[in-house]
Amino acid sequence: MPETRVVVVGGTAGVKDVLLHHSLRNTVHGLYLALHDLTLHTPPRTGNSRLKKILPKEAASVSERVWVYRRCLYCNNGKADVQLIHKWNLTSSPQHVDDLFFGGQFRNFNGHKIRFSALRFLPYNDYTPDSKEPGSTATFRDCLDARLLSVLALKLNFSLEVREQPQRTWGTNKDGKTTGMLRQLQREEIDIGGAMGSQTYRMEVALFLRAYKADVLSIVSLKPTLLPQHLSVIRPFSGELWLLLSVSVVLWGVTLWLQQRVWRWFAGGQGVKLTTALLHSLGTLLERPPSNPSDNDSGRLLIGWWLVFCLVITTGFRSSLIAHLTVQGKSPPPETFEDLVARSNWKWGIEHWMMRGMPRQYFTQHTHPVVRKINKEMQVLTAAEGLDKVKKGSYSLFSPSYHITIVINSNYTDNFGQTPFYISKDGIVGLAAIGWSLRKGVPYFQRLQQLISQLEDAGIIPHWTGDIIAGRVKENRAAATLQQQAALAITVHEDDTKLVLGLHHLQGAFYLLFLGCTIAYLTLLVENFAHSRSWSL
Structure with missing residues (x-):
């Protein structure tokens, strides 16, 4: 917890030994109050435990000087050092203490060396190793990490040591045993690890700093591929619509036939054959209706609504067909x-x-x-x-x-x-996010997060x-x-010129024509065969 305030009270002899101790390597705010020959009085154990007051005679014989030292992280050419910031006298007026915990230590790192572990992951990280040995120093190629670190180094004045991750892996964390880059972070061999995704087991041993937009899995x-041209005629409607339209043609023809039979049964007169009703239904849809098969008002009304329905269907089909013939699906x-x-x-x-x-x-x-x-x-x-x-x-x-x-x-x-x-x-x-992993306790985590967020927002x-x-x-x-x-299997060249319809565009229509002629011919053979059988009988 680098932001924890640490205050030490003691003699003048151990200032540097305390403030530069390894256990305070990540501490941002560390103070040492050095007492010059000040006697520490311990009150006796009484029923109401209170601090013993120093009598005026005793206070007069005691020096009341207190020197305040502060730990600075990077003031000694990028290394930690100790600064004397105040010399106090306890008997003087209240002292000014606003600057005891200095908040501007991360404005200038004074060349502090940050150790960065690189692992190739385009476009986030790319580098060229300086040697073939595992874990050797590396030189950044153009990548997001290189640009980010160069901007941050210029802003904060720190130096950078880039090394390739020896095992070339981000690492795992199983039962507290880490490998790869995670192990380097846990052992504080590096300060920052290259781009990786945020995972629970990784954040158990390292801090995660979101640095980029998460890439997606494509x-x-x-x-x-281009759809076959011979199907352009039927492509304007979906399969469900073609099926429903076919059922509608048959049902309407049957409805017209039943209606006319009921009319004949009540009013007499000539009825309508089922084949005639079906042909009228299909012919109307094809915009070539036969003569009106009904001479009553109810039949005309039924046919009128069918005409409106066919108008809507044919208009939609015609406009969609033009689009499909012009631009191949x-x-x-x-x-x-x-x-x-x-x-x-x-x-x-x-x-x-x-x-x-x-x-x-x-x-x-x-x-x-x-x-x-x-x-x-x-x-x-x-x-x-x-x-x-x-x-x-x-x-x-x-x-x-x-x-x-x-x-x-x-x-x-x-x-x-x-x-x-x-x-x-x-x-x-x-991935929820992609960014850097930092060793736990690194003191400049918040500062890096602030600067990277500003770059992202901009x-x-x-x-x-x-x-x-x-x-x-x-x-x-x-x-x-x-x-x-360019090992291409398919190359499609398109231009902006006007499309001229050719035979390959309308081949579906010819297929339908040949199919219709064949069905009509077979129907003719069936009719002739049936007629010859009835004539012979």
Whole structure:
């Protein structure tokens, strides 16, 4: 608890030994009241225990000087030291004590060295090791950590020692035994650990400082494919609407036929055949109705309402058909876990490095049946292997949105910005926040939190994120030729010119024409066969 006020009273000999003791290494406010030859009187044990008053004769023989020393964290070239701030006399007037606990120690760190442990996690952290030895010093590449630390170091005047995490892992905490970066924080070998997600077992041994917007887990699949043109004629209506419309045609025809039979039974006259009523129902819907089969008011009223219904249906179909013929539809890509589970013969995988951190806990401990099914059938593989399977179809890859955007834009995108892959829009939120982990007791936690919150509120960190992703993609694409990078399976070129309808757009209409002619021909054969049988009998 670095903000705890610590006040020590003693002689003048042990000032530095006390205020610079290792147990006070994180203490922000530490005072030492050094008494110069002041006798401490212990009152006798009596019934009413009260402090013994010093008689004037005794007080006159006692020096009443008190020197006040304060512990400062970084005043000695970034190291702790002791400052004399007051020389008091107990018999003088009341002393000014407003500046005893100085609140401005974190305005200038005077070159204090902060030890930072780096672990590669784009776009948050990236570096180049200075040697091949585990735990060697490292040099930041352009990343969020590098920009944040450079701004903070300039503002607070501290130096930085960046080292690669030796095991290249964030670490675990089981039964109080920590590993990886968590172990370094617990043993105070480092001051700040690189970007990681906030988890309960991590916050048991370290402080968590939210530094960035949490990345989401995206679903990478093939881009939506163009729907077949020969189905453009039936695509304006959904399957349920086509079924309901067909049932309506039959029911209305049967209703008209029954109504006319009832009218004939009561009033006499010529009735309507069932085939005639059905053909009138269908012909009206096709805007080619036959002659009016009813000569009574009730039948005309029924036909009138059917005409209004057909007007609404045909108007909606015609406008939707024009849109579908002009802009070819595409198949919907999977956006959620439910979409993946609902597809038949669909498989999915996740990058192997993600199963060492927060996503592993998310999938293994989630109670939702869909997430459990996803975890049960999920494959663990590299990004290149996963994207190769995605290109073959019926496969999706789980990966952080920022990371996979850099990979796809760098290696699987051509000069026109076209790529065969589709990244889900919303993604799955698996992390509450991403930020730094600090060793417990670090005194400048609140100061860093304040400055980072100001950068976040000003929109600086989101701007940096987009800028780093774009810069890394440009750097990766410049490192190799586009012919070697762009391994595209599908490339779609679109222009803004007016669309001219061709045979491939209207092929569905010709299919319907051929189908109708075939059905009519077969009907003709059945009619001729039935007529010849009745004539022979």
